[in-house]
Amino acid sequence: MSALRDEIRAILREEIAALRADAAPAAPQTERVRIATGADLNRFAQDLLRRASSPDFAARVMAGAHRFDLDDGARGGTAYSAPIVTGPARTPPGTIDKALITERDIAALGGGVRTLRLGPQNRLTPLARDEARRRGIRIERADR
Incomplete structure (x- = not known):
């Protein structure tokens, strides 16, 4: 039974690799981040480390499919008061x-x-x- 499972896993690895190779690269997703103080930077780093525990998220960041951009902190001339990390829902x-x-x-x-x-x-x-x-x-x- 174990040999059969190992064979199935090997086949699936090959198929998954083929699927990934065939998939067209999607446009990078950009997440806007507001960092105005050292506390903001620390919260962002902590959040990033927590999110990086997901292998899928970490792989997207490493491959450049998920990028970060600084938010200037203002929208329409008013102070930006949304959560520090903005972008797609978790x-x-x-x-x-x-x-x-x-x-x-x-x-x-x-x-x-x-x-x-x-x-x-x-x-x-x-x-x-x-x-x-x-x-x-x-x-x-x-x-x-």
């Missing part, structure tokens, strides 16, 4: 923002996750589905 717990979800992605979910919400573009590998079943995680599909 992925809520129980969601995985990947086209192909693997067994490792399921294993990396927190222990408290009982429901996994997937969009129509998300696909699960058979091993990922098995891992979710083993951990008692229910899979929900979004309409859009």
